[in-house]
Amino acid sequence: xxxxxxxxxxxxxxxxxxxxxxxxxxxxxxxxxxxxxxxxxxxxxxxxxxxxxxxxxxxxxxxxxxxxxxxxxxxxxxxxxxxxxxxxxxxxxxxxxxxxxxxxxxxxxxxxxxx
Amino acid sequence: xxxxxxxxxxxxxxxxxxxxxxxxxxxxxxxxxxxxxxxxxxxxxxxxxxxxxxxxxxxxxxxxxxxxxxxxxxxxxxxxxxxxxxxxxxxxxxxxxxxxxxxxxxxxx
Numbered sequence: 001x002x003x004x005x006x007x008x009x010x011x012x013x014x015x016x017x018x019x020x021x022x023x024x025x026x027x028x029x030x031x032x033x034x035x036x037x038x039x040x041x042x043x044x045x046x047x048x049x050x051x052x053x054x055x056x057x058x059x060x061x062x063x064x065x066x067x068x069x070x071x072x073x074x075x076x077x078x079x080x081x082x083x084x085x086x087x088x089x090x091x092x093x094x095x096x097x098x099x100x101x102x103x104x105x106x107x108x109x110x111x112x113x114x115x
Numbered sequence: 116x117x118x119x120x121x122x123x124x125x126x127x128x129x130x131x132x133x134x135x136x137x138x139x140x141x142x143x144x145x146x147x148x149x150x151x152x153x154x155x156x157x158x159x160x161x162x163x164x165x166x167x168x169x170x171x172x173x174x175x176x177x178x179x180x181x182x183x184x185x186x187x188x189x190x191x192x193x194x195x196x197x198x199x200x201x202x203x204x205x206x207x208x209x210x211x212x213x214x215x216x217x218x219x220x221x222x223x224x
Contacts, residue, residue, distance in 0.1 A: 002160075032210055038156075043201065044214045091156055097210050102146050102165075104203075104212055106158035 003027055004096050006107035013084055014115055021079045021110045023094030029074035030096035034104065035067070038091040050077040084114040119215035121202060126220045133190045136218045138202035140183040146205040147178055148212070149187050153198045161187070161200075192222045 003026040013019050023033055031052045036044040048058045048069050056069035066088075068080040081088050091111050095104040118141040128134055138147075149161040162169050162176040164185065169176055173192075178185040185202055199219050203212040 034211070036214075041219075043217050044158075044203075046211055046213075049211060093156070093158065095158075095212075101163065103148060103160060103163045105160060106150070109156040111156070 002098050002103070002105045004094065004105050004107040006094055006110050008110060009108060010111045010113075012113045012115065015085050016083055019081045019084055019112060021081075021092055021094075021112075023077045023079070023096070023107050025075045025096040025105075028096070028098055030077075030098070031074060032097045033071060033077040034095045034097075035069065035077075035079050036093045036095065038093060038109075040091075044093060081112065084112070086114045088112065089114045119202060119204065119213050121200075121215040121218050123218060124216065126218060128192050128220065128222050130192060130194060130222055130224050132192050132222075133188070134192060134220070136187040136189070136200055136220075138185040138187075138215050140185075140204060142183070143207065144178060144180040144183055144185070144204055145207050146212075147185055148203050149176055149185070150201045150203065151196075151198050152201060152217075158201070165204075189220075192220075194222045194224050196220060197222050 005024045007022045033050040035047045047062045048056045050056045050069045050071040052071045058064045071077040093109045095106045120139045122137045150158045164176045164178045166180045173190045175188045199217045202215040
């Protein structure tokens, strides 16, 4: 149990386009999901907390108009990178909190390359 | 802010060797987890261990919350253990996880 999926796993897009990444908790409901960003050979940095039915909360330095988050249901959160630029190229990972056991479970990640 | 330091940053082992990875926290420890990030980037949950000791096969972990550190032991290492090991814990009352700097492990055949 406690499986989190992400789609797509890899995306290459042109500069200026928008990219949507989906994060789903497959076998549990998650009122809270998280979006992280990871640059090569670095640790994970929390970008935002996604709350079902309310606005996401963003970490300091993360542009909310750049990284749009929607948590429309208890099993789905989406991250849209708007008007992507090469500096947005990174590995994006989501996680979902399984409250019953106080653990976070992570999706397999999405590698975004902006040309 | 809260800092989570891991040591060593890099580790190369011969297959069959044992190792200890350490995680130090600058703040009180909450909901600590250890993860293994495989070469494809997937984070795999190893332990949820806010305190005490747990074992799972060749892996075990110990957290001493009063002294703000946690240890991950890997015994009889295998090449499939290669990857990056992260510890992370929750900033108090937020559900937000702060990740450590990571230990990059390479196990040689």
